[in-house]
Amino acid sequence: MLSLTSIDVSYNQLEGPIPNGGVFENSSIKAFQNNNGLCGRVKGLQPCRGYSITKKSNGEDKHKILIGFISSILGALILLIAFTAFIFFLRRNSHVHKEAKETNHENLFCIWDFDGRVVYEDIIAATEDFDAKYCVGTGRYGSVYIAELSAGQVVAVKRLHSSEGDEIVDQKVFTNEIYVLAEIRHRNILKLHGFCSHIHHSFLICEYLVHGSLGKVLCNIEEATKLDWTKRINIVKSVANALAYMHHGSSQTIVHRDISSNNILLDAEYEACISDFGTARLLNPHSSNWTAQAGAYGYVAPELAHSMRVTDKCDVYSFGVVTLEVITGKHPGDLISDLTSSPPSPPLGYNILVKDILDPCLSAPPVHIAEELFTIVKLAFKCISVSPQSRLEVANGSGLGYTVTVKMKIKMLDVKIEDVEDVRFECLRIRIEK
Known part of the structure; x- marks a missing residue:
C-alpha cells in the first residue's frame, strides 16, 4: 500500500471508512464517487462519525492480546490446580496406606481389653527398647525378654527375629503361633496375653514363669x-x-x-x-x-x-x-x-x-x-x-x-x-x- 501513487474505487458500491494517510488522503472525490456507503476525511465525502479505523485496529489488537493473556493465565492456573490435586491425591493415598500399615502393625493386641498402642509403648519402655540386659533366652525364632509393665505385671516378651527386607521372619510361623496359642486354654501350655506386629518390632506377650526352662x-x-x-x-x-x-x-x-x-x-x-x-x-x-x-x-x-x-x-x-x-x-x-x-x-x-x-x-x-x-x-x-x-x-x-x-x-x-x-x-x- 505504501508504493501506490493513485487509486480509483469509483462505481463499486463500497461502504465504510476510507483509511487515513498515504494515497487515500491525496486522492480526489472522483476516485470514490458512486460509492454511497463510503466516508472519511476526503473532501466531498461524509465524515465518519465516532469511528477511526486506526483506533479500531489498535483496539482489536489490544483486545486479542488481552484475551490471549487471560487465556494463558487461566490455562496455567488450571494446570497448577490439576497438578496440586494430583500431588494431594498421592499424598493422601500414601498417608492412608501408612495409617493402615501402622494400624496393622501396632493395634493387634486383640487378646487384651485395652489400647494396644499404650501396651506397645509400655513394653518398649520396660525393656529399654529390647536392651540385652532384659534378655533371658534366645531360640530359633526369637529372643525372650522380661518386662515389668507400668501396672506391675511381669510378662515374658518373645521378640521375633527379623531379617533384612522382612517385617517378620516367616509370616506363616507368626500367624500360626498367634492363632494356635490364642485358642489354647490349658494349665500346662504357656498362656498368650497378647501380640504385636509392628513395622519395627514383632513380638508375643506371654505369662512369665519364674524358674525358666x-x-x-x-x-x-x-x-x-x-x-x-x-x-x-x-x-x-x-x-x-x-x-x-x-x-x-x-x-x-x-x-x-x-x-x-x-x-x-x-x-x-x-x-x-x-x-x-x-x-x-x-x-x-x-x-x-x-x-x-x-x-x-x-x-x-x-x-x-x-x-x-x-x-x-x-x-x-x-x-x-x-x-x-x-x-x-x-x-x-x-x-x-x-x-x-x-x-x-x-x-x-x-x-x-x-x-x-x-x-x-x-x-x-x-x-x-x-x-x-x-x-x-x-x-x-x-x-x-x-x-x-x-x-x-x-x-x-x-x-x-x-x-x-x-x-x-x-x-x-x-x-x-x-x-x-x-x-x-x-x-x-x-x-x-x-
Whole structure:
C-alpha cells in the first residue's frame, strides 16, 4: 500500500471508512464517487462519525492480546490446580496406606481389653527398647525378654527375629503361633496375653514363669537338686497332659514339632508348661503334611531325617527324650543310641540297671516313688522307638494312665535296662487330664 501513487474505487458500491494517510488522503472525490456507503476525511465525502479505523485496529489488537493473556493465565492456573490435586491425591493415598500399615502393625493386641498402642509403648519402655540386659533366652525364632509393665505385671516378651527386607521372619510361623496359642486354654501350655506386629518390632506377650526352662534347671546342680523325684514325676505328667490336649483335645491335631527341655518352662511350684509354638502347625489328622525339618538337635524323631513327614508321633518321640532327660538329669543321647542300635551296644551289655541311670544328684527314691519311676522309664522307652507305629499314643481319658496297675514283687529299679520292655502292665497310655 505504501508504493501506490493513485487509486480509483469509483462505481463499486463500497461502504465504510476510507483509511487515513498515504494515497487515500491525496486522492480526489472522483476516485470514490458512486460509492454511497463510503466516508472519511476526503473532501466531498461524509465524515465518519465516532469511528477511526486506526483506533479500531489498535483496539482489536489490544483486545486479542488481552484475551490471549487471560487465556494463558487461566490455562496455567488450571494446570497448577490439576497438578496440586494430583500431588494431594498421592499424598493422601500414601498417608492412608501408612495409617493402615501402622494400624496393622501396632493395634493387634486383640487378646487384651485395652489400647494396644499404650501396651506397645509400655513394653518398649520396660525393656529399654529390647536392651540385652532384659534378655533371658534366645531360640530359633526369637529372643525372650522380661518386662515389668507400668501396672506391675511381669510378662515374658518373645521378640521375633527379623531379617533384612522382612517385617517378620516367616509370616506363616507368626500367624500360626498367634492363632494356635490364642485358642489354647490349658494349665500346662504357656498362656498368650497378647501380640504385636509392628513395622519395627514383632513380638508375643506371654505369662512369665519364674524358674525358666527345664533345661537350664537340670544343668544347674543347685537348682536340679530342688527338683526332687516327686516334682520330676509331675513334670513328666504335665508335659504328657499338654501333649494329649494338643493332639486330641481340639478339633484339629496340633503338632508342636519342637518339644525339648528348653521349651518346657517351670512356674514357682515347678509345674511344667510347654512353650514356643514358633514351629507349630495345624494338621488334618487324615492327611499327610510334608514340611521343612524342625526341632532341636537330639530331640528330633529319626524318620524326619529322610522323610520329613511330620505327625504327632514326632512329638511323642521328643517327649520320650525329655522324659529320660528328667530322670537321668542330662540329655540321654548316648543311652538312646545304645537302646536303638541293633544289636544293643555297650553300656547295655554290662547289665546296667534302671537305678544306674537315675540322676545321681538326688538320693535313692522310696519304694512307691521307685515303682512310678520305673513305669516312666518304660514309657520313655516306648516313646523313643525307631518305628513311629510302635510308639505310645496319647488319648483322652481321666488321669495319666502310666501308673502301675499290677503290683510286682520285684525291685523295679533293679531291672536291667534291656529287660524293661519285657515287664508288662495292664495300662501304659498317656492320657489327658480333664
